[in-house]
Amino acid sequence: MALLEVRNLSVRFDTHHGSLRAVDDVSFTLDEGETLGLVGESGSGKSVCNLALMGLVPRPPGVIESGEVWFEGRDLLQLPESELRALRGNSLAMIFQDPMTSLNPLLSVERQLSEVLEVHRGLSRRQARKQCAAALDDVGIPEPERRLDEFPHELSGGMRQRVMIAMALLCDPQILLADEPTTALDVTIQAQILELLSDLQERRGTAIVLVTHDLGVVAGMSDRVAVMYAGRLVESASTLDLFARPAHPYTQGLLASVPDLGGNREGDLFSIPGSPPDLVELPAGCAFAPRCGQVEEACRSGPPDSLDLNDTAAHGPRRVACPRAHAGFETGGLL
């Protein structure tokens, strides 16, 4: 049985420009010890989706329109705030996207870290300090004892991000929502952090939702990948299949935009033409239609349903929300 099951989650924001659905009918499951990569454009609702799982969507302007999130036989969306708080940081942890604004500039690193331990574990100040130092050591920060007394602005960008990671890992969570955990890290430290996450996964059977823009990280870490566009899951597949045979035109564009380390340096990098859609005024049909190179008349009529893809070579179930992709795979011709 899946550790976490998300069904038809929709989150709406009522802003003065109008309402927008940041997460629209998203469903997925997460097994113990599994890593789900969540990729997609800026503003496609990845962070909001994670916040909804944690019960942290700001309300107002946010409204959870529908959906269920099953974890340990309970629907997290129905839990009272007090029980959620007991889960948060304990069996459910999140690495927030923005370390600059998620850390309190007025508190020392120790104060920020030890809060979790003092709240959930009831440790004394001394014990908590020791554990915090160990956690900083794990994420590769040298002289952790010393760093505990420093303030966020005295750390480098990458160190701040690692403090956030250490905070999330302090209580050995069962589910870890990692929202772009390694954007500010160099590749060697990034490798070390990813190693740390894999360790945790083996030791504790932690399931990870890994949000990232770095498709290399997704390729290396995740078992399955879900692609979001304008609040919807447009494609989900096992990592191998997705990279080998991306089905949705957006996924194809995304993969093509990745700069290649060995590639030629002449000419422009590929980028998907057009700009991300305004969620307040989404086009009637497929949200990607205005930027899609393979657009058809049918694409503009109604939002395409997410259907199982008939991919004979697939390593696992695949779903895609694009009729063209389905047609392409039916006839056997890869796009």
Added chain:
Amino acid sequence: MSESLLSVRELKKHFPTGRRSFLGRSHDVLRAVDGVSFDLERGQCLGLVGESGCGKTTVARTIMGLEKASGGSVTLDGHELTSLGRRGWLPYRTRVQMIFQDPYASLDPRQTVASILTEPLAIHGRGKPKQRKLRAMALLDVVGLNPRHINRYPHEFSGGQRQRIGIARALALEPEVLVCDEPVSALDVSIQAQIINLLVELKERFSLAYLFIAHDLAVVRHISDTVAVMYLGRVVEMAPCDTLFEAPQHPYTRALLSAVPLADPLAERQRRRILLEGDVPSPLHPPPGCAFQGRCPDRDAVPAGRCVSEAPLLLACGSSLVACHLDPSRE
């Protein structure tokens, strides 16, 4: 006197750290930057990469005068900058500008785009208000935004658009040098590609020189002419871009390149990374000799104990500069 536009010599920045008491000062110093030198020519891009916390941001901020240098010099066209106060700096501000990492934090949320973009002109007394505003619109056009949106506020733009506003602000004074501290790491790949393309285009159009700090080595490779690799406050290798990526010399550079994740699951799973062992050294108590010594996979190849006893100098080796005892071809 060197010919280059921006020249950095033995730049040092030490932060006093440790618990500060009410009046007393602690004597511990954190050597964030410890003797960095490089030259930047007009129209060139120097990529700066390195481990997180090795002092890249501090180099950028010290060059910009946001931190006072503890030693060394930064000269622009032969004019010394490090010893200048705010007023003395003022004329050079128009020539060196900075792009920040975080598009959400680097724009004042209470200002309109118009006042963000006219502020540099106002500070330097260029033009009348009306002309400044026209100029701001021309800038928006240059960075690919709609000039009609000049009266909007930052929160009404997406991350990628905000980064463009940040770039426009840096361009307002028509600088010759742009210092970019991780300008694209907060953006998604597609928008990142747009911003990189924009930076390349601007570089050619206005023959700008960039100091480009980034963690994404593929991006660095795409945009840079020369790449410098930093480790614990020092440059350990500096080479023309292709040379560095094709024939890395320093063991740290090799480890760095081998750790780049590939966007291909099969290759990524088979890839052999050079794993760095040992503890990451601290800039508070750097190890004796070579800073990389404790984690270096090639340590044993060097004759007895030289790595521990002697800090390697940055010496020429072919077209590269490398600071390592290992290299056989140098002396």
Added chain:
Amino acid sequence: MADQATKKMGDWGLGAGELERILSEAAKHKGESLWQDAWRRLKANRTAWCSLCFLALFTSVAFLAPLLPLPSPVSLDLQIEPQPPVAPWSQFGRGGFSPEYWELSGLDQAMVRGRVAIFDDWQTAAWLGTDAKGRDILSRIVWGSRTSMLVALAAALCSLAIGVTYGALAGYLGGAVDNLMMRIVDVLYSIPFIFVVIFLITIVNEYRTELEDHYGINREVIFYLVIGAIYWLTMARVVRGQVLSLRHAEFIDAARQLGASTARIVFVHLVPNVLSIVIVYLTLTIPAVMLFEAFLSFLGLGIEPPKVSWGLLAVDGSEMVNPVRIYWWLVVFPAAAMGATLLALNLVGDGLRDALDPKLRGQS
């Protein structure tokens, strides 16, 4: 210089004519500032909006008091005992107004002349009753509210001018300067101001004529000085705390690397960003100041008769409380006016906090 700017612009793609045209179009694409956004949210908050309207009405009545057809707040009409309220529908107005006031300012005198010109000697009946000396309670409440407003204004100005600047500078400059500046605040804090007031006022009472004649110092001046000295302290602390957390924000660094002066950074970038907290805090300070004024006047240390203030009204009311006969209107109406004002201020403060910083909603 100016020429250079336009010339270069030509090189940058768009011609000057083109830009002019776009500039006129840009007016249609006005963005919404965080202030406008907050304003809209405030308007959507029914309670806060009503309170704000009430305060606006109240302030304008207080300001226009000399122009309104109210009886004089001081003209005596010696009777045996206070007259109970007369309902407006039984008696609306009457004649017999006499323009008796204390020494008024030029503007107020002009307003009084205007009033006489418009209403002649017509005045409202004693809708809220009269006090023991036959003075009209409604008129005294309205005139008394002017004192409260003035005190509130003084405190607000001090808070804004001194507190915000001081706090923002301390927070931004940091280090030893900050340390010194905040210690000064601590020292001022630790002075027991109520004793200082009593002490100063005793001195003033003692040497009344000399001080007044030679230095123009009277009780009221002392009173405002003291309020000025107290009410910026907390504001300075609040602002400094906020600025400390903003000081390392990237947009401040961005301004610094443009060469912005300290004054520019503090007033253009830091202050507008802490202003929401400042405004919220002000709405909470003002009631405290009004109470302080009432308290001092009650003790006989604040405003002096014949001038009126809410504190003095409370004194009058309490003097008339006796077991034989309760002149309830002497107590109830001034108390109600004061209570309503303070409540409205607090509600506006709450609404403003929600409106300016939606993230804070639900927290203390």
